[in-house]
Amino acid sequence: MEIGPGAFHFARYLSSADQIALVNQCRALIDGPVPAYVPVVRGGGKMHVRMLCLGRHWNGRTYAYETHRTDFDNLPAPPLPAAFVRLAHDIARAAGMLLAPDLCILNYYDADGRMGLHQDKDESERSIAAGLPVVSVSLGDTARFLFGGLRRKEPVESRLLASGDAFVFGGPARLRYHGVSRILPGTAPPELGLVGRLNLTFRQYDL
Numbered sequence: 790m791e792i793g794p795g796a797f798h799f800a801r802y803l804s805s806a807d808q809i810a811l812v813n814q815c816r817a818l819i820d821g822p823v824p825a826y827v828p829v830v831r832g833g834g835k836m837h838v839r840m841l842c843l844g845r846h847w848n849g850r851t852y853a854y855e856t857h858r859t860d861f862d863n864l865p866a867p868p869l870p871a872a873f874v875r876l877a878h879d880i881a882r883a884a885g886m887l888l889a890p891d892l893c894i895l896n897y898y899d900a901d902g903r904m905g906l907h908q909d910k911d912e913s914e915r916s917i918a919a920g921l922p923v924v925s926v927s928l929g930d931t932a933r934f935l936f937g938g939l940r941r942k943e944p945v946e947s948r949l950l951a952s953g954d955a956f957v958f959g960g961p962a963r964l965r966y967h968g969v970s971r972i973l974p975g976t977a978p979p980e981l982g983l984v985g986r987l988n989l990t991f992r993q994y995d996l
């Protein structure tokens with residue numbers, strides 16, 4: 790459902806079977822030949838997630854996208870699987886938006902995982918100006934997701950994102966501040982066999 794102009798929360802978008810399949814794909818990627826890692830950001834702080842970028846790599850030190858992980862091990866970003874592209878496209882369409890994602894940031898949150906309030910604004914100017922949405926899919930433990938306004942100091946609403954939920958923000962909501970204040974440990978559906986939370990955010994760098 791639309792929770793504000795350009796912002797949509799689809800509770801339990803994914804069936805249990807789809808969640809299990811997606812968790813297994815994410816696990817294989819995270820522990821694969823190009824594994825997830827804990828980025829160090831500008832200023833020297835460590836992020837509180839394990840991250841793996843698919844399609845394009847987001848460099849936490851420069852905030853720029855690149856083909857290889859020059860802030861870590863110089864390995865190339867693994868390709869974005871076709872099934873992931875379809876999933877994000879279909880979720881965007883459910884929100885009445887078009888998205889042909891060319892990258893996904895896959896984050897793993899353990900019980901202490903979190904992400905500070907930020908804007909997603911490192912994609913191309915054209916993509917952002919067009920309001921192409923960010924599509925997010927949550928798996929595993931429920932997260933307390935923060936969703937603010939276009940300026941950091943605007944009020945922030947808090948919303949629980951549970952396993953299988955999809956969240957979309959595009960158009961007038963594309964640059965809204967957002968983050969994750971905490972994870973609710975032990976809330977993952979048992980059939981996933983997942984301790985913690987996985988989140989995939991899909992974006993389209995270029996048109």
Ligand SMILES: O=C(O)CCC(=O)C(=O)O
Pocket residue numbers: 894896904909925932934950967968969988990
């Ligand atoms: O984990 C989430 O729900 C949000 C992730 C996020 O904000 C990001 O990857 O930029």
